[in-house]
Amino acid sequence: MQHTNNPGKGVRIRPIVTTLIVGIVIPITLFFGTAHMTERKYYIISLLVIIYAMLPFFIAFEKRRPKARELVIIAVLSALAIASRTAFFMVPQFKPMGAIVIISGVCLGAEGGFLVGAISAFISNMLFGQGPWTPWQMFGFGIMGLLAALLFKTGIFSAKRIPLSLFGSFLTYFVYGGIVNTGVLMMTNLPLSLSGLISVFTTSFMFDITHAAATGIFLFLIAEPMIEKLERIRTKYGLVE
């Protein structure tokens, strides 16, 4: 698969800015936060960190005044991620959402991948009920899309079936699972420690592993045809750029 992403600066700078925010601004907030608050400080700070991390993507996207086709493609992929749950109503707990987010990252790049992930988690919660878990899920899926895009670009894995599905399962279990389980740790007010996190991971093992397996299997089965389909739209109508 060939990427026609022009090597313009705009494309490369955004991930750098993001890395800066993730790497510097957030730790600073963390530091000052812990020094000045008590009780539920970790919960509040972690929420702030998540919001900090997501804002630049949203702001950059808004500032850019995206074209109609960019909006459409993000909307379509997010809606597919949400609606595909219905297509597999007969196999419970086995949902292709993670797979579609990763494919979006591979095809649309870092920004697109993040947005499809975060937005589909948000709207999915809008439809099925928002809760304190919303920001964690948004961040989890967003980062999944983002990492898929970045690692794909650096060539760490390819869009071939097997590496893609292994990588997808890994992302789902450790990255998405890690973020969402940290959220659970925060929400239940357990002490923020490795043993606490491990205990949450253990409790939700079956749930997480099914999710990871679903992502892997779906990537194995639908990634290639779906990437092909997006490519066709790109070449025929210039819808994806």
Place this chain on the structure above:
Amino acid sequence: MRDTFSTLHPIIIFTYFIGVIAVSIITMHPILLILSLACSAVYSVYLNRLKTLKFFLFLLPVFLFITLINPLFNHTGNTILLYISGNPITLEALVYGLFSAVALLSVILWFSCYNVVMTTEKFIFLFERIIPSLSLIFSMILRLVPKYNQQIKIIGNAQKGIGRDPSRGSLSARIKNGLAILSILVTWSLENAISTSDSMRARGYGTGKRTSFARFRFDARDALILGAMLLLFATIIAGALGGLYTVNYFPVIKIDLVSPLSFLVYAAHTLLFLLPMLINIQEELKWRRLKSKI
């Protein structure tokens, strides 16, 4: 019964829920948390009726789990109740676990009210001015998801009509047929996306700065309620800055339950938490009065 609170301007509804949820997250003050839980439960039952009661049954084990898991991981605290495999279980950690559960439960209940009152339409209306492109994407997704669900049914029936039933057969056959549906849906949705983007451009999307349709209007009643709400928030913040939110569970539980300022702040919290119900009661009384005059 009608919920009058829902008829207020979205900005009030949104601020209100952000406020009550933030309060319930930030503080670990037992009285405030119990107030929050009680009021959110009342409002949730008012809005959702039986659904909330069923929801309680589902939340009960979560509640117990959080209460009990805390002392298992957190061994600080002076009052040791017993030892489990050599680790002390303390009263402080148990109480801390209990109120952590109360906090989480009240947040979930406030969200269950939010989900009814703050409809997607109101959310999009509110954010259209701040994040126009993302709000438009939200609206498009809300249009597409039900459409795709319909299409999934249509495709599923079409597949059944050629003998590929996604709800029958072995697991692998079901997955295979489900995948075929997904694959057809993906092609269909991507190809249709082109005419959606054509339609947007044909209607001038991207030609200049967008404005938005004023679906909701801010009236005098909204202003009055917003004012009252902000006053309550101000009292609460003053209380929080004055140290009311600071509670110590460890090493021993030490909470200032009664102080000159605290009653004012408790009152402010109660009023805030009950605001939607108070508005509903007031409306009900008004209608009764109107009826009796006739």
Place this chain on the structure above:
Amino acid sequence: MAALEIKNLTFCYPTREIPALKDVSLSIDSGEFVVICGKSGSGKSTLLRHMKTVLTPHGKRSGNIFLDGRPLESYDLGAQAEIIGFVLQDPDSQIVTDKVWHELAFGLESLGTPPDAMRLRVAEMASFFGIENWFYRDVVELSGGQKQLLNLAAAMTVQPDILILDEPTAQLDPIAGQEFIDILGKINRELGTTVILSEHRLDQVFAICHRAIVMDTGRIVADDTPHKVGALMREGRNDMFFAMPAPVQIYAKVKNTLPCPLTIREGRLWLSRLLEDRQPIDRQPPQQKKDNHQDAREQMTVISMKNVWFRYEKGAPDVIKDLSLDIKEGELFCILGGNGTGKTTALSLMSRINKPYRGKILLYGKQLMKYSASELFDGLLGMLPQNPQALFVKNSVRLDLSEMLNEKIPKKEKEERIAKVAALTEIEDLLDAHPYDLSGGEQQRAALAKLLLQNPKILLLDEPTKGLDSFYKIKLADILKRLAAEGVTVVLVSHDIEFCARHATRCGLLFDGHIIAKSPPAEFFTGNSFYTTAANRMARHIFPEAVTNEDVIKLCNILITREKG
């Protein structure tokens, strides 16, 4: 000055060699109602899309387009969005947002209209189009007709001078289509908006438009008032003939010197004048069809439904009530009926997509439920859905067809079987194309080919003529007749009275959950006064038994020549 003027426009798509538009020149005055007709692929859409810069396809182009005397490209896109409204074919995919009110406001929002002005414009359009009652609804709850009306209203909120519509009624049922055209007439009459419309169904449009333009392979071959264009049909330009309103078709095949009728009313008057002093003909229904019917009676019963009842959910109302029906081998049985009468549901019962809660369905004398899945779908029954796109899985027609065949079949046999169905459905040249690059009619034939690979003895079709132009309808009918001749039993549900009247062996009217009348078309339609073909409505006062255009033409000519002889 002309509102819109096109001078010597030639256009060629990047991957094609033959231009899609050849030296097209055209001038449209302000306030005109112009209809552009021509069969699929004649360049109608391409021409319409050139009238708005954002929709213009990429490719090689020469020639000029002027809007109010200025080149179209010199207007910025915002100005164009304000002056030219555009409605596309598919009612569904051009809706952007989730709420009716939001969709109406979308154009105004994009153009940055101030909120107060926006409220007024939206309110105005909502009441003009009668949308107030569903103003706050979710788009997904609307019917197809309402959706297309919403698209039209949304285009009108910016108060365009010119309204362009690309086959807007192709996906609508006839009644919704008529309402849509009516409201277009109203917009043109009452707001003075210039309307440029491309259409397949001309019956109604011809009566209200000012000008008709006929296109063929990228050229304009006729451009005149509808009466004159109708009269032109006598002079051998036959490609468009079958798309014309029934009175025009009949007029063209009957020798006369009177002016060309366009509407049923004009047609009745024309016929009365034409046959003023002739003796009435002996009232014999057309012979040939009767014979067919008698043949059918002797043949084996293929589908038999006995007192079938069905509803979707336990608490829901019954959709099918006490439906009984026998269909014989080799029949082409058409089930007609309005919207929501349960036509599609009836088909879904025959194909076991849904199961009745009472009553029996037998196929070849055996209970439908007793067939195994492979017995039923591998060689006995196939169902063509309303939207053939619901069947395409692969990237090319060929791959899609071979996907249908069992993997174990040797490659050579696969190829042979594919070649056979491709020949039967006339898609040999399309095998390597992507299914979505085909036109509606081609997609349908490709989907049909997919079904035929299983050699079904029973073929069920749901609205197979939806969105097809007259040319493709004839092709479809030919294929179905060829299949029927091979002993395949065809059952189709349709809104398309003309198609059923012309091609069915028997028709049934589904009303209130069961089939009221079952008889050959000649009998079926002669009694009805509204639910019947245009030809029958036009000629009933003279030839009550004539159902199709051909019947009327034949009878007219017999009368005229007999009189002469």
